[in-house]
Amino acid sequence: PSETVQMDKSRVLAFVTRKGSSNSHTAILARTMNIPALINIEYDDSMDGKMAIVDGKSGSLIVEPDADTLKKYQDQKDEELHQRAMLKELKGKTTETKSGHKIHLYANIGSTGDVASVLANDAEGIGLFRSEFIYLEKENYPTEEEQFEVYKRAAVICKNKVLTIRTLDIGGDKDIPYMGLTKESNPFLGYRAIRFCLGRIDVFTTQLRAILRASAYGNIRIMLPLITGVSEVRSVRTILQNVMRELDSKEIPYDKDILLGVMIETPAACMLADILAKEADFFSIGTNDLTQYTIAVDRGNENVAYLYSAFHPAVLRSVKRIIECAKRENIEVGMCGEAAGNPAMIPLLLAFGLDEFSVTASKVLETRKNIASWTMKEAAAVTDTVMGMSPEKEVSAYLSDYIATKMSNGK
Ligand code: PEP
Numbered sequence: 001p002s003e004t005v006q007m008d009k010s011r012v013l014a015f016v017t018r019k020g021s022s023n024s025h026t027a028i029l030a031r032t033m034n035i036p037a038l039i040n041i042e043y044d045d046s047m048d049g050k051m052a053i054v055d056g057k058s059g060s061l062i063v064e065p066d067a068d069t070l071k072k073y074q075d076q077k078d079e080e081l082h083q084r085a086m087l088k089e090l091k092g093k094t095t096e097t098k099s100g101h102k103i104h105l106y107a108n109i110g111s112t113g114d115v116a117s118v119l120a121n122d123a124e125g126i127g128l129f130r131s132e133f134i135y136l137e138k139e140n141y142p143t144e145e146e147q148f149e150v151y152k153r154a155a156v157i158c159k160n161k162v163l164t165i166r167t168l169d170i171g172g173d174k175d176i177p178y179m180g181l182t183k184e185s186n187p188f189l190g191y192r193a194i195r196f197c198l199g200r201i202d203v204f205t206t207q208l209r210a211i212l213r214a215s216a217y218g219n220i221r222i223m224l225p226l227i228t229g230v231s232e233v234r235s236v237r238t239i240l241q242n243v244m245r246e247l248d249s250k251e252i253p254y255d256k257d258i259l260l261g262v263m264i265e266t267p268a269a270c271m272l273a274d275i276l277a278k279e280a281d282f283f284s285i286g287t288n289d290l291t292q293y294t295i296a297v298d299r300g301n302e303n304v305a306y307l308y309s310a311f312h313p314a315v316l317r318s319v320k321r322i323i324e325c326a327k328r329e330n331i332e333v334g335m336c337g338e339a340a341g342n343p344a345m346i347p348l349l350l351a352f353g354l355d356e357f358s359v360t361a362s363k364v365l366e367t368r369k370n371i372a373s374w375t376m377k378e379a380a381a382v383t384d385t386v387m388g389m390s391p392e393k394e395v396s397a398y399l400s401d402y403i404a405t406k407m408s409n410g411k
């Protein structure tokens, strides 16, 4: 991920890696940066310097394509650009279902550089700013001042649109050499995200102070990753209150009503969602991790990637439960995991009652179009059928058939 985030977008058309999975942060970042990428592809040095087609749709790498293949892909690319141009008609429109049910549609970003594309794609705000990429780009911990400038710039560009800053989510597949994290056998189960922050209060406090100061310039919300229990949220609230008191004493302005949200991305948080909903100001469902932890399938391991699916009935039941618990406590609930941008997931999320979808910027308009194609009644009927199914493959097959038919009928 640190190499991806440092890529000069103006010089990279696409990239291919030998290892990894499409749920790794390298792949997610590539999507955020709108760079076509293939992960877990066989290639060798003999391909160096040759022309190649990177087909992100089918997942194939075609080295030295013949004239016919090249023409076929050029036509496909033109068609894709045409489709995108058509989606521009949806700019300025509200996001709502065919039956008029309104939805908040946000985008995910990894740096302030991505904010421009969020606005260009007409997202209502930012549902996830992966703040760790500020740390990944650096040779050492970014100072409070450096972070303040980044968050403030993002807040100012967003004007009064929501800007949800997720606090440092380091560890797992994101290692930062200067942090001196020890090698762990199970990094995704280890010293990661909120665990690191609560272990390094100095680093965490610096970040919170920078975010709070920036909150005077826009509509910022704070979001905590990898929460597994109530104590973690309470500890953060105490730290946050201390930072606020310090800012008060120096008369430094900040948003005193800033919202503190929790990512629900572990089975523990899902089981405790009824209680966490009383502690958090909002929820955001992180399906990338929720899927990995619920099915016990490493999101970065290509050997078990066949098991990884947010359509697994256990994940769907979790998502339903989380949304229900949020509703019961009247807090907003969104989804910022990749599943939010999956057209087949949309009817389920609508029927469960999700308030906010946060997707990659390039998928915002497509998601608006997809949401507009469902009535709540149709979404509920599809969801009833799906929730009655047990094998994961049956769910995926049913949904892709249903959506293909729906699209071919132009509904
Ligand atoms: C998630 O886990 O779904 C998520 C949005 O966070 P990340 O992919 O950065 O772990």
Ligand code: MG
Residues within 6 Å of the ligand: 225, 265, 286, 288, 289
């Ligand atoms: Mg996560």
